[in-house]
Structure formats: C-alpha cells, structure tokens
Amino acid sequence: MRDVIAIDGPSGSGKTTVAKLIAQEIGYRYLDTGALYRTVAFALRKNMVDSDDSDERIAEVLSQNRIMFQDGKVFLNGVDVSDTIRSTEIDHYSSVFSARKVVRDFLLDAQRDAARRGNLVAEGRDTTTVVFPGAQTKIFLNASVEERAKRRYLQYRGQGITISMDEAKKSIIDRDARDAGRDIAPLTISSDALVIDSSVLSIEQVKESILEYLKKSTSAGLRK
Ligand code: DC
Numbered sequence: 157m158r159d160v161i162a163i164d165g166p167s168g169s170g171k172t173t174v175a176k177l178i179a180q181e182i183g184y185r186y187l188d189t190g191a192l193y194r195t196v197a198f199a200l201r202k203n204m205v206d207s208d209d210s211d212e213r214i215a216e217v218l219s220q221n222r223i224m225f226q227d228g229k230v231f232l233n234g235v236d237v238s239d240t241i242r243s244t245e246i247d248h249y250s251s252v253f254s255a256r257k258v259v260r261d262f263l264l265d266a267q268r269d270a271a272r273r274g275n276l277v278a279e280g281r282d283t284t285t286v287v288f289p290g291a292q293t294k295i296f297l298n299a300s301v302e303e304r305a306k307r308r309y310l311q312y313r314g315q316g317i318t319i320s321m322d323e324a325k326k327s328i329i330d331r332d333a334r335d336a337g338r339d340i341a342p343l344t345i346s347s348d349a350l351v352i353d354s355s356v357l358s359i360e361q362v363k364e365s366i367l368e369y370l371k372k373s374t375s376a377g378l379r380k
Contacts, residue, residue, distance in 0.1 A: 159184070159275040160290075161370070162283040165297035166343060167247075167331045168304030170354045170362060174297065175279040176228065177363045182277075182370070187270045189280030189287065190250070191230040192263050194241035195223045197249035199232055207249075211258040218262050225270070242315065244327065251331045254281075255338040282341035284349050293373060294349035295366060303355045304328050 161178065165171045172188055179186035199221045205213060224231045229238045241250075253259050267287045270276055278287065284294040299307075305325035312319045336343040345351060350369055354362050 158271055158273075159292055160271050160288045161277045161293040161295070161366075162288045162291035163277065163279040163295045163297055163366075164281055164284045164343065164346070164349070165279075166281075166299075166304065166335065167328055168307045169297040169299045170307070170359055171279040171297045173359050174354075174362050174366065175277045177359070178366055179277040181363070181367065184275040184277045185270065185273070186228060187225060187267065187276055187278040188228075188230070189263070189267055189278060189283060191238065191241065192223060192225060192266065193254045193259070193280075194246050194250040195230050195232050195237055196259055196263065197246050197253045198237060198241050199223070200253055201245070201249055207252045211256065214253075214256060214258050215262075218259070223263075223266070225266075242311075244312070244317065244319065247327055247331065251334045255334060255340065257340050260340055281335050281343040284346040285344060286341045289346075293370060294346050295369075296345045296349040296351045297362065298351065298353050299355040300353075301325065301328055301332070 161184065163171045163175050172190070175188070176186055178184070196218065200214060200217055203217045205217055222233050229236050230241065231237065264287065267278065267283075270278070271288065278291075280287070284291060284296065302325070305321065305328045308328060309319060309321050309324040312324065352362060352365060357365075
C-alpha cells in the first residue's frame with residue numbers, strides 16, 4: 157500500500173470537497189468511496205432491486221455491472237454517472253444498500269486496489285477504520301446537523317433540485333442514524349484520527365489545518 161490519507165465523516169461534513177482539494181495540492185490520487193456506494197445503489201435501482209431483496213439477487217446484479225472510479229469521476233459500465241448519482245433518491249438508497257454485507261464486500265477490493273496504484277486521499281465512512289486501517293493519516297471531519305443540512309440544501313438548490321430546509325435536515329438525520337447505526341462498518345471515529353469540526357470553518361480553513369497536520373507528521377518522521 158502506498159501513502160494513504162483517509163478522511164471519514166457524516167454526510168455534509170465537507171469531506172468530498174476537502175479531500176479533492178488536498179489531493180490536488182499534494183499530487184495524490186483521490187477516491188470518493190461514497191460515489192462507489194451511490195453507483196451501486198443506482199445500478200441496483202435500475203434493475204428494480206429493493207431494500208428487502210435477497211443477497212443473491214444483489215450479488216447477481218452487481219456481477220453484471222462494472223463500476224469504476226477514475227480522475228474524480230465514477231463510471232457504470234463505461235458511462236459517466238457522476239452527476240446522476242447526486243439525487244435525493246440515491247442519497248436514501250446508497251445509505252440503505254451500504255448496510256448490506258454483500259455490497260460492502262463487493263466494493264472492498266476496488267477501494268484497496270486504488271491504493272495499490274498510487275498515493276491516495278480516500279474519503280467515506282469507514283476508510284479510517286475498515287478499508288485502510290493502516291493509513292498513515294486519518295482525519296474525522298464533523299459538523300453540526302444544522303450546518304450540514306444547510307450545505308445539503310444549498311447544494312440541491314444549486315443543482316436545481318427542489319427541497320425544503322426541513323427535508324434536508326430530516327434526510328441528514330436519517331442517514332446519520334443508518335450510517336452510524338448499522339452492524340457492519342458503521343461510521344465511527346477511529347482512535348488515531350484527528351477530529352476536525354468544520355461547523356464554523358470555511359473549506360479553505362479545513363484544508364489548511366489538514367495540510368498543517370500533514371506537514372507536522374512529515375517533520376516528525378511519521379511519513380515515508
Ligand atoms: O459520502 P456520500 O454521502 O456520497 O455516501 C453515500 C452513502 O454511501 C452514505 O449514506 C453511506 C454510504 N457509504 C458507506 O457506507 N461507506 C463509505 N465508505 C462511503 C459511503
């Protein structure tokens with residue numbers, strides 16, 4: 157495994173934007189693991205799979221689909237679905253299907269494989285705990301429910317999706333409960349992670365504090 161910076165956090169904590177910026181700044185590849193879970197949910201829904209369908213049915217559909225993350229974009233059978241997967245329906249189903257072992261097992265190798273191909277900034281829910289427990293740098297990015305709901309609301313409005321602030325907040329609370337409450341690989345704070353609360357910080361400030369932390373760990377000889 158090459159050098160891995162793993163960033164976990166709940167929905168709307170800003171980890172996708174920050175991970176991208178950090179990767180750009182230090183010349184690492186970037187992996188949005190949530191985009192993989194979203195694409196799985198999209199593929200399953202396209203094939204009429206619902207949350208109470210069997211593991212066998214899910215495995216069958218997944219075996220017929222090819223999912224790939226490359227250069228910040230995610231592809232389903234060669235088609236760029238990066239924008240299509242950012243919908244309220246996929247918000248919900250990605251969180252629901254990601255609780256299934258069959259789905260998590262399906263994506264584990266693909267995520268680890270990304271770290272064999274080069275130095276990596278990975279972000280998601282379990283990158284610090286399950287996917288890359290040996291990551292050289294671990295960050296847990298958090299923010300208040302209110303702030304995260306506001307960000308989601310603005311993001312959707314920007315995409316032309318109509319949603320009320322209350323709906324955005326409810327969606328965040330529901331996903332938090334599912335992502336942190338599931339049996340397999342729940343969202344938890346790794347004991348060796350640097351915790352950053354981004355509620356009152358700008359993206360630029362979060363980026364700077366992570367870069368500062370990276371610099372310190374380099375000078376302490378912790379990195380290769
Ligand atoms: O980061 P995101 O909102 O795009 O992720 C979508 C869903 O995927 C999220 O609700 C939970 C799931 N997910 C996960 O279970 N494990 C990850 N490493 C990343 C995402």
